[in-house]
Amino acid sequence: MAMTTYEVWVSGVIPEQDLRDLGAVTLATERASTVLYGDIADQAALFGLLARLRALGLEVIEVRQVPAPEPPPGEPATSTGRHT
Template sequence: MAERAPSACPGKPWEDKFVRYEIRVEGHLSETLAKAFPELGHVVMAGQTVLFGPVVDEAHLFGLLARCQSLGLRVVEMRPVPE
C-alpha cells in the first residue's frame, strides 16, 4: 500500500494535492441547500449557482455530484479550474 505524503495542513481532510473545481447548477441555491456543501464556496450569478473549491480525488468529485442529484439539483457544467 502506498504511503500518503504528510499534509501541509495538519488536521485537514485533504492532502497537499487537490484540484479546484467549479460545479454550476441551475437556479439560485438557498442558504439551506448551500449548507449541504460545507467544503465548497458558492456564488449566485445569471440564474445559476456556482459551487467552487478543492476536490481531493475522484471519489470526492463523484460524491459531490451524487449530493447534487439527491438534492434535485441540475448540474449545468462541471470543470476543473486552472491554478
C-alpha cells in the same frame, strides 16, 4: 494530499442551508444559476458532491477543473501551490 479546484455550475439557486451542508465550497450566483468553487480531494469526492447535488434535485450544467489560485505576493505557497 493534493487537492484539485473545480467549478460546478447548477441550474437555479441552491438554498442557503443546503450550501452549508455541502461543506468547503464557495459560490457565486449568476442569473438563474449557481456556481460552486471548491477543492476536491479526488474523483470519488467529486462524484460524491455531484450525487448530493442530484439528491437535492439540482441540474448540474457544467463541471470543470480550474487553475489553483496564486498566493498573494510575499506569502509562501504550500506544496499544493495554495496559500494557507
